[in-house]
Amino acid sequence: MVLRIRLARFGNKHTPFYNIVVAQARSARGAKPLEVIGTYNPIPKKPTNLYDDNAHTRPYKEIALDRARAKYWLGVGAQPSDPVWKLMGMAGLVEPKPTTFHKA
């Protein structure tokens, strides 16, 4: 059966929080996964401690990832889901997928 690296949603209403998990592709989203390899907080945070107005103030999102485990699971054929592919692409673990749309 296919192994997937995908997101498992936690958190309450309007406060999503995801574990990045390795699980059997056909198991439920909330089921216990094979392994947790990271977390993803999609709620953007404002950088604090900015005394300088010229500072770069784009809000940021936090990802935690165990690179060694991610590499191992990719090596044994686990397939990342699209959102996880995007995150792993940013971490430099997989080749980013080409966008299917063009930004204006």
Place this chain on the structure above:
Amino acid sequence: MAPRIQSRRVSNALLPYLTSSQASSTSSISSTCPSSQLFSRQFSATAAPQTKLRRQMFQWLSTEGAALKHHIPGETNYLSGRADRDGDSNEAPRPFPGNRTFISEAVLSEDLRNEVYVRVVEKKKSLRAVSVELGIDMKRIAAVVRLVEMERRQRAQGKPLALPYARAVHEMIPTTPLAQDGERQTFHEPINDLPAHPSTGAQIFYPVPESRSFTRVDAGRVFSGAPALEKAVADKISHPSDLVDDIIQNPNSIEWVGKGENARQVLQPADVRIPHPQLVKLELDRKAFPNERRAVTQRHAERVEKQEAAEQERRERAHARREKSIQHVEPEGSRFDYRIQDAKFTKETTGADGRAPWAPGRRYGVPAEDRKRGMVKIPTRVEA
């Protein structure tokens, strides 16, 4: 002149009987009452223009209270603790005489807070040095710098500031002024205070032979359940403040006791934990060498400098370590940046069953207790 309550016509037919019966029941008291008004109103159906308390209030307002009607700018207008009226300026300013525990503490004056900002930001002095010079807690110094910074930014952006409000409040509450040239700065607050450590709350019966010396260092070890120091090591410590230098230089040298979740650092003596341990050394030196004031001051300055250098280096190392584990990604055309932190999901970090309370990420098979009674959900601290 006391304003009077407007007397209203009484329309209730029953009231005359009620009032008369009331008057007859209180007639025995009225003989002791100095006021003849009550006596003369025995059979009156008209509402009393004033109650006793109200009369007393206006009497107070026209005598004692008259002095409080207009406040003197730059002075508190409290019932107690006024220097000019009572003559005892030593009394703590208490706005509510019935509440003895409420003391109106002084706040920083505008001049003083601006001086704090100038010394820290423009003269590049350390928080520690400014705290000792002006007698203000280090946390307050840091807060003042942040707030003044914010105020300056708002001024630069042309945002309105509540200046009349600030002026009015500062006129009415006690403030710590900034010393003029040649004056000694009045200290705003005690700066070397230490909250009681929770592990010192235990009542421990610990018999010690009379022949053995037992200091604050040993007491800390007893409280944290660590074995006693070896004699050779203990003999080297002549005063608990001897440990300060080593621990400031290398805080990781503090011993650990216990295993797993129970692991804790050995409780250090108060001499080490206070915010300004160097001031203890300074006082000891002053006592030991009363005639070498310059040398003592010099040595103190050196110690402070060394401490600051060590702290700065430690901060930089920690920052570098943190930065090293975080990858900043700024995707093109995205509204957000991403910070990818290295994490370790191993048996050590998640526990054998993967449910350790300190494990990274949300856990499976552990009920979320955030809706439980008494769980504090609001943030109780701000990471600076």
